[in-house]
Amino acid sequence: MxxxxxxxxxxxxxxSANDIxxxxxxxxxxxxxxxxxEAVSDPQIQDLSVAEVIEITPRDEQQFDVIIALxxxxxxxxxxxxxxxxxxxxxxxxxxxxxxxxFPAALGGMFxxxxxxMAGIRATLGVPARALTCTALKPxxxxxxxxxxxxxxxxxxxxxIIKDDHGIANQAYAPFVPRVRACQRALREVISRTGxxxxxxxxxxxSPRQLHAQLEFAREEEIxxxxxxxxxxxxxxxxxLVDEHPAMMFMAHPALSGALRIAPPLFYGKLFRLFGAxxxxxxxxxxxxxxxxxxxxxxxxxARAAWANVKPALPVPAGGMSVARVPEMxxxxxxDSMLLIGGGLLSAGDxxxxxxxxxxxxxxxxxxxxx
Amino acid sequence: MxxxxxxxxxxxxxxSANDIxxxxxxxxxxxxxxxxxEAVSDPQIQDLSVAEVIEITPRDEQQFDVIIALxxxxxxxxxxxxxxxxxxxxxxxxxxxxxxxxFPAALGGMFxxxxxxMAGIRATLGVPARALTCTALKPxxxxxxxxxxxxxxxxxxxxxIIKDDHGIANQAYAPFVPRVRACQRALREVISRTGxxxxxxxxxxxSPRQLHAQLEFAREEEIxxxxxxxxxxxxxxxxxLVDEHPAMMFMAHPALSGALRIAPPLFYGKLFRLFGAxxxxxxxxxxxxxxxxxxxxxxxxxARAAWANVKPALPVPAGGMSVARVPEMxxxxxxDSMLLIGGGLLSAGDxxxxxxxxxxxxxxxxxxxxx
Numbered sequence: 231m232x233x234x235x236x237x238x239x240x241x242x243x244x245x246s247a248n249d250i251x252x253x254x255x256x257x258x259x260x261x262x263x264x265x266x267x268e269a270v271s272d273p274q275i276q277d278l279s280v281a282e283v284i285e286i287t288p289r290d291e292q293q294f295d296v297i298i299a300l301x302x303x304x305x306x307x308x309x310x311x312x313x314x315x316x317x318x319x320x321x322x323x324x325x326x327x328x329x330x331x332x333f334p335a336a337l338g339g340m341f342x343x344x345x346x347x348m349a350g351i352r353a354t355l356g357v358p359a360r361a362l363t364c365t366a367l368k369p370x371x372x373x374x375x376x377x378x379x380x381x382x383x384x385x386x387x388x389x390x391i392i393k394d395d396h397g398i399a400n401q402a403y404a405p406f407v408p409r410v411r412a413c414q415r416a417l418r419e420v421i422s423r424t425g426x427x428x429x430x431x432x433x434x435x436x437s438p439r440q441l442h443a444q445l446e447f448a449r450e451e452e453i454x455x456x457x458x459x460x461x462x463x464x465x466x467x468x469x470x471l472v473d474e475h476p477a478m479m480f481m482a483h484p485a486l487s488g489a490l491r492i493a494p495p496l497f498y499g500k501l502f503r504l505f506g507a508x509x510x511x512x513x514x515x516x517x518x519x520x521x522x523x524x525x526x527x528x529x530x531x532x533a534r535a536a537w538a539n540v541k542p543a544l545p546v547p548a549g550g551m552s553v554a555r556v557p558e559m560x561x562x563x564x565x566d567s568m569l570l571i572g573g574g575l576l577s578a579g580d581x582x583x584x585x586x587x588x589x590x591x592x593x594x595x596x597x598x599x600x601x
Numbered sequence: 602m603x604x605x606x607x608x609x610x611x612x613x614x615x616x617s618a619n620d621i622x623x624x625x626x627x628x629x630x631x632x633x634x635x636x637x638x639e640a641v642s643d644p645q646i647q648d649l650s651v652a653e654v655i656e657i658t659p660r661d662e663q664q665f666d667v668i669i670a671l672x673x674x675x676x677x678x679x680x681x682x683x684x685x686x687x688x689x690x691x692x693x694x695x696x697x698x699x700x701x702x703x704f705p706a707a708l709g710g711m712f713x714x715x716x717x718x719m720a721g722i723r724a725t726l727g728v729p730a731r732a733l734t735c736t737a738l739k740p741x742x743x744x745x746x747x748x749x750x751x752x753x754x755x756x757x758x759x760x761x762i763i764k765d766d767h768g769i770a771n772q773a774y775a776p777f778v779p780r781v782r783a784c785q786r787a788l789r790e791v792i793s794r795t796g797x798x799x800x801x802x803x804x805x806x807x808s809p810r811q812l813h814a815q816l817e818f819a820r821e822e823e824i825x826x827x828x829x830x831x832x833x834x835x836x837x838x839x840x841x842l843v844d845e846h847p848a849m850m851f852m853a854h855p856a857l858s859g860a861l862r863i864a865p866p867l868f869y870g871k872l873f874r875l876f877g878a879x880x881x882x883x884x885x886x887x888x889x890x891x892x893x894x895x896x897x898x899x900x901x902x903x904a905r906a907a908w909a910n911v912k913p914a915l916p917v918p919a920g921g922m923s924v925a926r927v928p929e930m931x932x933x934x935x936x937d938s939m940l941l942i943g944g945g946l947l948s949a950g951d952x953x954x955x956x957x958x959x960x961x962x963x964x965x966x967x968x969x970x971x972x
Contacts, residue, residue: 256889263740264766265944270740272747278774279742303772304741310833311770311806314856318767318830322859322890369634369641370675371650376643395635396689399682401674403649436679437841438809459689462681464835470808485685488693491860518627519693573636 236299238284238332239316243294244325254283254296257326260319262304279304295329307340309505310466317492329493331500335538344508345472346479347541348534348566351508354454354479355390355427360597361560362568363388363590364546365575367413368395374404378412380582384575385420385428387586391568392417393457394433396483406432406444414451431455431481438467445475455479455508461487465505472506481546482507494525499532502543509544511570514559517550523562530563546570553585556592565597607670609655609703610687614665615696625654625667628697631690633675650675666700678711680876681837688863700864702871706909715879716843717850718912719905719937722879725825725850726761726798731968732931733939734759734961735917736946738784739766745775749783751953755946756791756799758957762939763788764828765804767854777803777815785822802826802852809838816846826850826879832858836876843877852917853878865896870903873914880915882941885930888921894933901934917941924956927963936968 239261245253259267262281270276278301285297305312320326344350352358365384367377377394384392392413400406410432417430434444434456441463448456460468460482472480482502490497498512510533513519515526530545547563548570559569571589578585610632616624630638633652641647649672656668676683691697715721723729736755738748748765755763763784771777781803788801805815805827812834819827831839831853843851853873861868869883881904884890886897901916918934919941930940942960949956 260889262768263742264737264768265740266948269944269948269950271950272743275740275742279740303774304768306770306772308770308807310830311772314768314770314806314830314833318833318856319890320859321857322855322884322892324860324891366635369636369646369650371634371646372643397633397635397675397685399677399679399685401677401682403674435682435685435837437837437844439841440837459681459685461832462685462689462835462837464833464838466806466808466811466833467835467838470810473808484693485689486692486861488691489695489860489862490857513693518631519690520695521693573640577637577640579640579642 242327343540348544364570366572374409374412378416382416388590393431399435433457459485481509495528499529514547613698714911719915735941737943745780745783749787753787759961764802770806804828830856852880866899870900885918
């Protein structure tokens with residue numbers, strides 16, 4: 231039988247040189263048949279489902295990069311099963327990190343990626359070239375009216391996308407329906423006055439049925455983008471939302487996923503994109519989170535790289551950002567990104583409108599905006 | 602205004618003594634309003650949503666346990682939002698581990714826990730007191746007929762619960778419907794011959810709609826238990842399955858969740874139980890996974906402890922188990938557990954039936970079984 235189509239995954243193992251060959255082989259079995267190879271009696275299994283060690287490269291005396299070929303047949307076209315095969319059991323083994331995957335072309339057909347992507351977001355906003363601006367409605371605890379007032383202030387200042395804070399769910403103080411209605415109405419009023427397109431992206435939460443219902447309501451309200459936390463709702467649930475709500479754009483938030491031991495450039499840059507995120511929020515370097523500048527650079531490269539039929543996603547650095555850092559951020563990320571400043575605007579208090587305007591102007595100025 | 606109802610969460614922070622007070626306060630804000638307290642103008646927010654540092658206890662010079670009171674109002678009755686508030690953003694901060702939570706009574710009403718629990722599983726099997734036995738159908742790659750033949754062998758040997766390997770999804774070589782039909786038919790034949798009750802627990806996978814459809818089909822086939830990976834399908838999706846399929850028992854698998862930096866006793870022992878798992882698989886100590894004996898002990902205690910209206914879940918140690926280790930396992934876990942041996946049985950090859958019987962007899966013998 232010819233070699234089955236495979237997916238190459240690179241794992242970083244902490245292990246001694248003496249043990250690495252055996253450890254790598256154990257990992258390949260763990261991530262495929264989960265039993266000793268000797269105990270497999272059916273010879274077809276080798277071709278159908280057993281993963282194989284392709285290459286072992288030492289990084290130093292205690293670290294090795296191991297490339298393992300997983301059979302595509304074990305994954306099917308399921309996003310959850312892809313994660314399961316890549317990092318299901320070995321997530322429980324502390325000496326393993328998943329650092330990268332190399333997609334065979336076949337996978338692009340199995341997971342079509344974002345429906346809109348960076349280009350779709352730009353087209354919707356009518357902003358073809360400059361970096362985009364984003365902010366968040368918070369703190370949670372505010373009423374729909376108070377959130378809508380914030381939304382109006384941000385929109386008036388010219389911010390492109392205003393999202394709910396990811397902690398805003400369906401709480402009693404601001405349930406989804408009245409919140410979305412109030413914020414979207416506030417936006418419409420500003421847009422009719424300024425003529426400048428603005429998108430409000432409400433945060434979805436709850437069970438799959440509730441998520442679908444929220445998206446239905448959002449569509450009726452002419453909402454064009456939703457904020458989702460794929461690891462909280464579950465990757466297969468996220469895929470279902472992308473499949474069934476083709477007009478909606480999705481901005482993915484990394485909540486709950488930070489400790490996965492899957493390299494952030496792979497998880498947020500490639501996998502979130504592959505699963506359908508049009509925009510991907512990630513923790514900016516130098517903020518209150520722990521990503522390095524190199525990690526952020528690689529993540530952004532993964533989100534934007536040409537990749538078969540999978541559209542580029544818009545990278546959205548966030549966390550610890552301020553208007554003063556705009557030039558630094560644009561130097562780091564370039565124009566094909568969206569800067570998200572939340573607390574850094576809200577801390578302006580009564581000067582919120584002015585600071586939001588400064589944010590917008592700084593981004594326009596430093597990316598050579600032409601109105 | 603009176604103090605809002607709160608949930609106390611304990612985080613372990615790696616931090617210097619000089620910085621811990623400030624770091625703890627930053628964490629409380631990160632996990633609630635995500636902005637500086639000074640920037641909050643509405644005085645009601647303090648009562649509604651701001652989390653507060655309750656206590657800081659040094660563990661050593663670089664580690665502190667910090668108890669933070671999260672407002673229940675920020676969680677609502679949503680499982681995903683509970684995880685979001687507990688560990689959404691701070692999952693991205695490497696100095697933070699979530700080690701425990703203390704549930705207020707109110708939470709028991711919000712998340713009712715398992716519908717059947719350990720007692721329900723015992724009642725279904727008709728085994729009131731002894732430890733239970735479990736094994737797995739694998740490797741993936743086998744056809745439905747081959748899996749069904751394995752199922753028959755295990756059932757004939759007297760094993761209580763036979764689950765699909767968690768890597769078995771809906772792959773072309775053994776799709777859900779023919780697989781479940783074949784395995785359940787094989788079980789029925791054995792049961793009609795031996796009179797001994799056996800449960801087959803197929804693995805669910807796919808999008809929420811596919812999961813519901815699989816459970817519908819399973820119910821028609823009189824399947825009584827399903828294997829789920831809550832972190833792969835998503836916690837809110839798992840909750841929805843539990844809510845909408847009340848007759849089904851659920852065995853939860855830890856795939857993808859091992860690296861979360863949430864203490865395993867809390868995550869698997871308490872939270873999986875709270876979200877509705879009737880049985881909870883976890884990596885046994887001394888196997889190929891990294892849990893310590895103490896961790897396993899605490900996890901089992903969390904799954905079984907009396908806890909308001911939340912039924913105890915059945916702990917299922919797995920990984921690196923063998924028939925020879927049965928006495929050790931029973932000493933460690935006691936009779937209110939289910940031992941899962943997969944590869945340790947399958948490696949017997951042609952002697953699979955005999956080794957499976959030895960497993961059953963060892964468990965019966967060492968827990969003083971009375972037929």
